[in-house]
């Protein structure tokens with residue numbers, strides 16, 4: 001015999017499942033996607049370092065900004081990733097940046113020599129939005145790089161993290 005409690009419980013569970021299926025992707029999924037792009041989908045670490053603190057991994061690369069201290073909003077971060085920053089070595093990851101007015105309303109011709117380089121690995125807006133959330137939640141919100149934050153990002157055995165161990 002089905003008790004009232006079982007009926008209520010199963011409908012509660014069913015309700016949960018249905019909500020989970022219909023809801024748009026939670027921010028957590030976007031952060032995880034952004035993290036995967038950071039780790040494998042782009043070369044951000046060459047200039048910003050794996051920990052995003054602006055200490056570049058490639059000594060020949062320009063020193064990137066410390067993303068742990070950024071004051072930009074998610075929207076602004078995404079824009080800088082897609083459009084780069086004119087007059088600096090921060091590349092544009094949108095392959096079509098400056099071919100039309102999509103970036104800061106400017107074309108390459110209007111920017112003259114100030115147009116930033118176009119990155120070799122193109123990223124979409126979805127990539128850039130994921131990276132922006134990852135930067136805010138996994139880098140900026142965590143403050144200066146710690147051993148724990150490093151192993152969460154790069155794995156417990158990463159050589160890079162050994163230097164942060166207390």
Ligand code: HEC
Nearest residue numbers: 042043044047062063064065070071077080088089090131
């Ligand atoms: C070739 C080196 C290089 C690469 C590769 C690079 N950056 Fe940068 N990035 C820079 C430099 C240099 C700056 C600082 C520009 C300035 O002086 O304002 C910067 C600035 C930024 C900023 C602005 C931060 C702020 O608070 O103003 C963001 C966001 C950023 N980079 C994200 C990324 C991400 C994400 C990637 C990978 C998809 C990436 N960068 C790849 C060099 C690089």
